[in-house]
Amino acid sequence: MSQSKANATPLLQVRNLKKHFPIKGGLFGRTVGHVKAVDGIDLSVHDGETLGLVGESGCGKSTAGRTMIRLYEPTAGEITFNDPQSGPMRLERAGLADLRRVWTNMQMIFQDPFSSLDPRMSVGRIIGEPLTVHGIATGSELRDRVGELLRRVGLRPEHQSRYPHAFSGGQRQRIGIARALALNPKLVICDEPVSALDVSVQAQVLNLLEDLQDEFNLTFLFIAHDLSVVEHISDRVAVMYVGYVVEVAPTDELFRNPLMPYTEALISAIPPPNPRRRGRPMKLAGEVPSPSNPPTGCYFHPRCAYAADLCKVERPPLREVTPGHFAACHFAEKLSLRGIDGPMPAIDGSTAVPASPQA
Amino acid sequence: MNRRPVHVLFTIDCEPAGRTSQLGPSDWDVGVRALDAFLTTVRNAGFEPTVFATPEVVDAHAILFEEVPTSGGEVGLLLSPGSLRDARHRAHVGALRAEQQAEILRHAVERFADAYGRRPLSARTTHFSASDETFAVIADAGFRQSSISNPGRVVPKYHARWDGALPGPHFAHPADRLAEGSLPLLEIPVTTDPMQRRDGIAPELRIENGTVSEWHAPLVRAQLARQFTSGERWPTLVFVTTTRQPFYDRTSRVRQTAEGLADLLESLEADYDLVPATPSRLHATVASA
Numbered sequence: 001m002s003q004s005k006a007n008a009t010p011l012l013q014v015r016n017l018k019k020h021f022p023i024k025g026g027l028f029g030r031t032v033g034h035v036k037a038v039d040g041i042d043l044s045v046h047d048g049e050t051l052g053l054v055g056e057s058g059c060g061k062s063t064a065g066r067t068m069i070r071l072y073e074p075t076a077g078e079i080t081f082n083d084p085q086s087g088p089m090r091l092e093r094a095g096l097a098d099l100r101r102v103w104t105n106m107q108m109i110f111q112d113p114f115s116s117l118d119p120r121m122s123v124g125r126i127i128g129e130p131l132t133v134h135g136i137a138t139g140s141e142l143r144d145r146v147g148e149l150l151r152r153v154g155l156r157p158e159h160q161s162r163y164p165h166a167f168s169g170g171q172r173q174r175i176g177i178a179r180a181l182a183l184n185p186k187l188v189i190c191d192e193p194v195s196a197l198d199v200s201v202q203a204q205v206l207n208l209l210e211d212l213q214d215e216f217n218l219t220f221l222f223i224a225h226d227l228s229v230v231e232h233i234s235d236r237v238a239v240m241y242v243g244y245v246v247e248v249a250p251t252d253e254l255f256r257n258p259l260m261p262y263t264e265a266l267i268s269a270i271p272p273p274n275p276r277r278r279g280r281p282m283k284l285a286g287e288v289p290s291p292s293n294p295p296t297g298c299y300f301h302p303r304c305a306y307a308a309d310l311c312k313v314e315r316p317p318l319r320e321v322t323p324g325h326f327a328a329c330h331f332a333e334k335l336s337l338r339g340i341d342g343p344m345p346a347i348d349g350s351t352a353v354p355a356s357p358q359a
Numbered sequence: 360m361n362r363r364p365v366h367v368l369f370t371i372d373c374e375p376a377g378r379t380s381q382l383g384p385s386d387w388d389v390g391v392r393a394l395d396a397f398l399t400t401v402r403n404a405g406f407e408p409t410v411f412a413t414p415e416v417v418d419a420h421a422i423l424f425e426e427v428p429t430s431g432g433e434v435g436l437l438l439s440p441g442s443l444r445d446a447r448h449r450a451h452v453g454a455l456r457a458e459q460q461a462e463i464l465r466h467a468v469e470r471f472a473d474a475y476g477r478r479p480l481s482a483r484t485t486h487f488s489a490s491d492e493t494f495a496v497i498a499d500a501g502f503r504q505s506s507i508s509n510p511g512r513v514v515p516k517y518h519a520r521w522d523g524a525l526p527g528p529h530f531a532h533p534a535d536r537l538a539e540g541s542l543p544l545l546e547i548p549v550t551t552d553p554m555q556r557r558d559g560i561a562p563e564l565r566i567e568n569g570t571v572s573e574w575h576a577p578l579v580r581a582q583l584a585r586q587f588t589s590g591e592r593w594p595t596l597v598f599v600t601t602t603r604q605p606f607y608d609r610t611s612r613v614r615q616t617a618e619g620l621a622d623l624l625e626s627l628e629a630d631y632d633l634v635p636a637t638p639s640r641l642h643a644t645v646a647s648a
Contacts (some may be wrong), residue, residue, distance in 0.1 A: 004568045114388070114391075114392050114395075115609065119388045155422075159422060162421070162422060164388070165387040165388045165390075165419060166391075166419065166420055166421050166422045166423065167391075167396050167420075167422045167423055168391075168398070168423040168426050169395045169396075169399065169421070170426070171422055171423065171426065196399070197399065198398065198399040198402040198403050198430070199403055200402065200404070200430055200431070201399075201430065274405070274625070276625075276628075276633075276635075289648060306609030
């Protein structure tokens with residue numbers, strides 16, 4: 001991302017965003033605790049960029065995305081969307097009428113292309129529904145616009161008469177993308193959009209998203225657990241751990257010079273390349289702590305090879321360690337962590353991934 | 360170390376959804392989810408899926424089927440008289456006379472081509488049902504490959520009698536389903552262990568059978584050893600499954616088994632040269648040898 005983008009007013013900004021889910025228990029179903037799925041994150045997404053949000057399964061990244069777009073009610077914090085038409089809007093306090101208006105500029109692409117499309121609706125109705133609901137198009141104009149959207153995502157206009165069960169997962173994800181683009185939004189939150197697809201289809205969908213970003217001047221918040229995917233598409237990357245953002249940096253900087261031991265651990269867990277077997281899952285040693293009962297101090301300290309006494313008692317804030325590179329580690333300036341020294345593995349797993357100590 | 364190639368085929372049988380078929384999924388959406396997840400799992404393991412589908416299934420999931428060959432894989436015909444719409448004969452293939460088999464095959468191929476845009480070149484029958492004339496009928500209909508035999512299986516009610524069948528890929532015989540012959544049709548048997556047959560069923564590389572450690576790994580190792588000891592010309596591992604299986608559920612046993620098979624095959628790479636194959640690719644390899 002260019003410096004001018006970094007200095008511009010963010011398109012979306014969240015401050016101390018929290019989403020806690022109550023745990024019910026006991027005879028009367030009382031709240032006996034909370035799952036702190038998102039526990040105070042600060043993030044900015046700039047116009048035209050792709051911000052990758054990465055972390056292990058269960059770290060709260062999808063919940064964060066859904067809370068930012070107000071599919072979930074936030075427990076606390078601020079969400080500011082700089083609406084191109086009406087200016088800044090605080091989403092955490094917006095009513096349904098305002099949200100409906102802002103949702104024309106904020107859309108979401110979901111992880112599971114099977115459960116996200118209504119099997120009883122034709123593809124034409126699925127994609128055209130936002131246009132109908134907002135009174136933008138009807139009749140032959142609606143069919144033409146849906147046909148054009150299908151063409152833009154690599155499907156054929158005649159597919160609008162078919163039902164979702166005619167399509168593969170990758171094709172369904174293209175339908176989901178077409179639906180998300182129907183209202184010409186500014187920001188699209190992509191919630192693991194390729195994780196259910198095979199690796200060759202993943203690359204096709206990622207390339208499509210990049211092409212559409214250029215064509216429609218889109219901004220992406222791209223949520224994923226696969227570092228290769230995030231590296232491929234992101235301008236900047238934010239790393240999440242147990243409901244908290246622990247590192248944010250431009251993509252190349254983050255992968256080559258990680259400042260947070262968790263990021264180093266994620267990079268080291270990238271599976272070695274195998275030209276035949278692709279898309280193998282990343283396996284990181286140790287268990288992710290429960291977000292209902294996280295450790296004291298730095299949440300990563302029980303798994304951290306560099307943890308000191310301070311880490312057990314004091315949670316480090318996310319702070320700017322070098323220009324544009326933020327990390328939540330007490331020892332970010334002192335540690336010499338291993339990044340990636342060569343090219344990242346391609347999404348098809350074909351490129352070598354030599355990880356070597358930093359100079 | 361023996362590094363002769365072993366051709367690995369992952370095949371899935373796709374019957375129509377609902378009550379028209381005992382072997383199909385509960386509904387079309389479940390079926391397409393199972394099929395898509397199977398394709399994804401096999402491709403991510405580095406292999407190429409082979410989909411045997413009835414014309415009804417090809418029609419229902421038409422746009423998905425367009426993608427199969429372009430993403431690596433092959434689509435063949437699953438001949439299932441019991442679930443074929445407007446079919447004049449409902450008996451299992453092996454119970455039909457040759458002219459009846461030819462008639463129903465013609466009907467199925469036409470419907471398949473209408474839905475898919477081209478004729479299938481590979482075939483399987485449901486329940487591995489066949490008579491001595493079946494291979495000749497299939498070859499006459501223009502098919503180049505089949506995967507119908509299940510060596511060791513003897514299930515009379517399905518007309519599946521494969522006791523003494525050849526265990527490896529071979530050109531089919533026009534009048535003897537168990538023999539090698541001169542037909543231009545390469546028959547690729549499902550991998551089984553006929554010596555361990557029980558109640559008419561030989562253990563086979565069916566993904567949903569047992570666990571990898573207790574079922575598939577011993578079977579794979581034993582059959583590879585047998586093939587190399589016996590000098591099998593085209594060693595193969597042919598896996599089978601159906602869209603009734605919930606591959607879409609990451610926590611299901613069958614999904615975990617499929618992923619476990621990827622680990623098993625990767626562990627064999629030190630000793631064997633595992634070659635991703637489909638029926639037509641294997642035929643091309645055999646033909647060019």
